[in-house]
Amino acid sequence: MQVRWEYLTPADFKALAQKEKLCILPIGSLERHGEHLPFGTDALIVHTVAVRAAQQEPCVVFPPYWFGQVHEAACFAGTVNFNQKLLLEMLETLVDQIAGNGFEKILILNGHGGNTHFLQYFAMSQCDRELDYTIYTGFYQGERFNAVPWETQLQGNLGGHADEIETSLMMAIAPEAVKMEYQKFREPVDPLYDTSSLGVYTGYWWYALYPEHVNGCPSLASREKGEKALEAAAADVAEMIRKLKADTLTPSLQKEFYKRMRNK
Numbered sequence: 001m002q003v004r005w006e007y008l009t010p011a012d013f014k015a016l017a018q019k020e021k022l023c024i025l026p027i028g029s030l031e032r033h034g035e036h037l038p039f040g041t042d043a044l045i046v047h048t049v050a051v052r053a054a055q056q057e058p059c060v061v062f063p064p065y066w067f068g069q070v071h072e073a074a075c076f077a078g079t080v081n082f083n084q085k086l087l088l089e090m091l092e093t094l095v096d097q098i099a100g101n102g103f104e105k106i107l108i109l110n111g112h113g114g115n116t117h118f119l120q121y122f123a124m125s126q127c128d129r130e131l132d133y134t135i136y137t138g139f140y141q142g143e144r145f146n147a148v149p150w151e152t153q154l155q156g157n158l159g160g161h162a163d164e165i166e167t168s169l170m171m172a173i174a175p176e177a178v179k180m181e182y183q184k185f186r187e188p189v190d191p192l193y194d195t196s197s198l199g200v201y202t203g204y205w206w207y208a209l210y211p212e213h214v215n216g217c218p219s220l221a222s223r224e225k226g227e228k229a230l231e232a233a234a235a236d237v238a239e240m241i242r243k244l245k246a247d248t249l250t251p252s253l254q255k256e257f258y259k260r261m262r263n264k
């Protein structure tokens with residue numbers, strides 16, 4: 001079943017939008033993933049998961065959206081950052097445009113850890129304006145995905161970036177884009193500096209911990225593990241879609257909130 005926005009024809013798009021009312025916006029980044037993975041890794045993974053999930057629980061899937069928060073990788077080639085104001089404005093315009101095409105619900109499905117706080121702030125900031133649609137944000141890794149027994153994690157390293165997990169997923173999605181011969185860093189990659197003793201937040205914490213943008217053990221990756229993980233993630237996201245389609249609480253809360261906002 002075709003669920004990808006960019007491949008749909010007008011009649012099929014309209015039928016799917018009108019019936020399901022939900023669109024997934026898969027968001028990642030353009031960011032260094034060590035030396036062996038492509039810059040688009042996060043968006044490619046989350047888009048693939050969204051498409052597989054939507055084939056189980058139908059909805060429309062927007063093309064991969066590359067422009068997330070990735071200031072922590074500003075010192076590396078391949079990174080594209082927009083200034084904060086533009087980043088938020090682009091996302092706001094995009095969700096309005098998506099909704100204007102006949103959707104009542106938009107799930108911004110995240111594939112890049114660095115987007116988490118940015119997306120939560122974005123979602124919260126939308127309370128200021130009256131929308132005729134509902135915005136949700138979520139991460140593609142759910143219960144089934146987290147139950148996958150990754151070797152690195154069993155060894156006590158959490159991993160999480162250009163690691164066994166992301167490398168396996170990319171081996172399943174685009175094997176030709178994975179260049180294991182370029183992975184020369186010691187594994188698991190040890191943090192270089194530790195800023196936690198300062199007891200405050202610094203924008204350089206990620207760079208301090210993972211200066212080569214590898215966290216974990218990429219050489220433990222395999223295509224088979226990637227396939228299993230994709231299947232688990234797709235089942236997790238399909239369940240998320242089912243719940244959001246059935247959700248009447250959030251839209252009714254929105255209406256109540258707007259009413260009080262108008263009469264405050």
Ligand SMILES: [Zn+2]
Binds near residue numbers: 112
């Ligand atoms: Zn990543």
